[in-house]
Amino acid sequence: MLRVAVPNKGSLSESAAAMLREAGYRQRSDGGRELMLADPANDIEFFFLRPRDIAVYIGTGTLDLGITGRDLLLDSEAPADEVVSLGFGGSTFRFAAPPSAVTEFGQIAGRRVATSYPGLVRQYLADRGVDAEVVRLDGAVETAVNLGVADVIADVVETGTTLRAAGLAVFGEPILESEAVLVRRRGADPDPAVDVLVRRLQGVLVARQYVLMDYDVRVETVEQACAITPGLESPTVSPLHDKGWVAIRAMVPRSRTNQVMDDLYDLGARGILVTSIHACRL
Ligand SMILES: Nc1ncnc2c1ncn2[C@@H]1O[C@H](COP(=O)(O)OP(=O)(O)OP(=O)(O)O)[C@@H](O)[C@H]1O
Ligand SMILES: O=P(O)(O)OC[C@H]1O[C@H](OP(=O)(O)OP(=O)(O)O)[C@H](O)[C@@H]1O
Numbered sequence: 633m634l635r636v637a638v639p640n641k642g643s644l645s646e647s648a649a650a651m652l653r654e655a656g657y658r659q660r661s662d663g664g665r666e667l668m669l670a671d672p673a674n675d676i677e678f679f680f681l682r683p684r685d686i687a688v689y690i691g692t693g694t695l696d697l698g699i700t701g702r703d704l705l706l707d708s709e710a711p712a713d714e715v716v717s718l719g720f721g722g723s724t725f726r727f728a729a730p731p732s733a734v735t736e737f738g739q740i741a742g743r744r745v746a747t748s749y750p751g752l753v754r755q756y757l758a759d760r761g762v763d764a765e766v767v768r769l770d771g772a773v774e775t776a777v778n779l780g781v782a783d784v785i786a787d788v789v790e791t792g793t794t795l796r797a798a799g800l801a802v803f804g805e806p807i808l809e810s811e812a813v814l815v816r817r818r819g820a821d822p823d824p825a826v827d828v829l830v831r832r833l834q835g836v837l838v839a840r841q842y843v844l845m846d847y848d849v850r851v852e853t854v855e856q857a858c859a860i861t862p863g864l865e866s867p868t869v870s871p872l873h874d875k876g877w878v879a880i881r882a883m884v885p886r887s888r889t890n891q892v893m894d895d896l897y898d899l900g901a902r903g904i905l906v907t908s909i910h911a912c913r914l
């Protein structure tokens with residue numbers, strides 16, 4: 633039986649459960665408080681844990697797979713690796729300070745940096761040979777500068793609202809671009825049950841990221857049309873009763889849907905239809 637760790641609350645938990653549900657797994661109902669949930673039909677047990685702890689359970693081999701944030705995985709320094717990035721829970725990890733005091737990375741040396749990701753920050757500073765004091769806090773680190781506990785913070789930035797409210801501004805290069813990831817113990821043996829879950833999640837990702845586009849074009853513009861919609865492997869071209877026309881079907885990135893429809897229309901394509909993909913296995 634596969635044992636899988638899922639965030640129990642916080643920014644990642646709802647999206648993680650939604651994605652697993654979409655992949656055909658049993659999950660807690662909204663607001664559910666179960667610590668563990670069996671899904672016998674899929675021969676899986678789900679354990680609902682703090683996302684910060686999930687890499688630890690995976691690194692020790694206690695659980696087979698887990699969903700957590702890339703930033704939390706790296707901060708944990710656990711021997712676990714990303715298997716799939718899951719396309720939600722996106723954030724940037726950045727330094728910030730009052731703009732009147734610190735405006736560039738070179739000014740960090742010798743200062744105090746408050747963060748709830750000390751492993752990640754120490755590694756980043758060490759890689760660049762910068763000597764600074766890391767002050768570990770549990771959260772609300774934006775307040776640390778105003779209260780005089782630190783000169784600089786390093787924290788998760790999503791919209792930037794929290795930073796602005798505290799009178800802080802980001803500086804330097806982003807430390808990390810993070811999102812939710814599926815993680816597995818480093819060096820774990822191949823396991824067909826793991827491959828099934830990975831393929832299901834990849835299917836959900838593709839279904840979310842692509843649409844199916846159908847349209848008709850005149851035969852003499854088929855090559856140009858296929859260049860606009862190359863699909864994942866190759867578009868399907870089907871004959872029509874009217875020999876001067878063909879029907880084409882291809883996967884198109886969802887974010888490009890309207891641009892592609894405009895380009896096809898300009899080429900003379902007609903009857904352009906867009907359909908959502910409910911599920912897929914590629
Ligand atoms: N606005 C956000 N705030 C915090 N974490 C976020 C945000 N957006 C995405 N994340 C990601 O969520 C993960 C943090 O999960 P966590 O459960 O600690 O979230 P949280 O919302 O801060 O919850 P809590 O307040 O209980 O700590 C990290 O991987 C982080 O990059
Ligand atoms: O850029 P924003 O959209 O403002 O989001 C980022 C903020 O949200 C998170 O805090 P959270 O509310 O989780 O509190 P915490 O610091 O106690 O974890 C994070 O630690 C930042 O403070």
Ligand SMILES: [Mg+2]
Nearest residue numbers: 642643771772
């Ligand atoms: Mg938090």
